[in-house]
Amino acid sequence: MGVLLKGVSGIRWGELCDARRDRAGGIPALLSRIAYADEETARLAVDDLGDLICELGFVVGEATAPAVPFLLELAGAPHTSCKADVLALLQRICRTDQWHSAAVAARNDGYEANYQEQPGWEAAARAAVHAGRPVIERLAASPHPEEAAPARELLLLMDEVPPFPKP
Structure with a gap:
């Protein structure tokens, strides 16, 4: 994979x-x-990746949390050409609450067994985004507004959305 993304394999x-x-x-x-x-x-790859790890902009999967550190690495890399797109994907991942909400509703309806793993995927993905806060803070201080503005938006979101969905 090169200097970037060494741990992907x-x-x-x-x-x-x-x-x-x-x-x-x-x-x-x-x-x-x-x-x-x-x-x-x-940019097309970010869109395609978004479909795989944050489908419809609000549904994460088992592979989402393992992908987040690589997205953070790419966002922090000096030569990544689409940092704003990567940060927007990280925002969508951080905002997800679909599985947790469905599990709560299922618990109320007696279908809790249908949602054993998914809320954990969501919590792990959100926690992975929060773990990247130092990278996002560096980007928020960037003199380049195209990366600083989305990084500041993500920081604000992280401040209002806890690392784990509320039970």
Whole structure:
């Protein structure tokens, strides 16, 4: 994968499910495109990756939390061409509450067994975004408004959304 994304090959992506409940084996290639492709290709890769790890902008999967540190690495890398897009994806991941809300509703309706794993995926993904706060703070202090503004928005969101969904 190059200097960036060295740890990507250490994740068993093919054993994880993405947000669509398919195998997540395509995630490393998309991360690589974000890191090394031209700006247009990188932006398309962010969109495609968003479909896999934060489907519809609010549904995460098992592979979301393992992908977040790589998104943070890309956001903090000096040559990433689409930092605003990466930060917007991180915002969507941080904001997700779909599985937790569904589990609460299912508990009230007697279907709690249908939501054993998913709220944990959501909590882990949100916690992973929060763990990247130092990277996001550095970006928020950037002299480049195209990366500083979305980073500040993400920091504000992180301040109002706890790392774990409320029980």
